[in-house]
């Protein structure tokens with residue numbers, strides 16, 4: 071029987087069973103890729119994340135928007151046309167003139183509330199893990215999130231659309247697996263790079 075990739079609850083059709091997109095489907099443009107990743111999820115966990123998904127998408131699209139035509143479209147459509155988001159963005163840039171570094175690359179240092187960002191990234195790793203291994207990461211695992219504000223991506227043309235890169239430029243993922251330690255890399259909009267290490271050795 072399938073279980074929720076987040077809380078492990080057993081899922082029963084027509085009662086608590088839903089599916090969740092990994093990463094959340096709002097990350098993608100309106101004409102979404104046909105092969106988005108989904109995992110089984112209970113109703114309760116699924117509903118918990120709707121607002122934060124959009125907020126993260128908005129942050130990411132603003133930070134990356136000027137550097138990719140396709141991502142810029144998302145930023146303009148979803149974010150900058152909204153007066154509220156435009157004001158939030160302008161006040162951020164006023165308060166933080168170091169929003170981008172000398173090379174024009176986004177700095178992620180100030181922007182995120184780690185209490186919000188970290189669980190959000192960990193959730194994506196849990197989803198990818200479930201998709202790959204058909205099992206959930208145990209409760210005792212310890213997660214560690216890192217940001218890479220200096221990351222400079224390679225030009226798109228040099229990448230093949232192999233596994234983990236098929237949603238480029240919107241989302242890229244990869245994992246280095248060791249016995250009890252997995253090291254996941256997540257890149258959003260080709261410019262926002264994070265890693266999540268998962269220590270499963272703790273019992």
Ligand SMILES: [Zn+2]
Pocket residue numbers: 074075076077078079111112113114115116
């Ligand atoms: Zn759940």
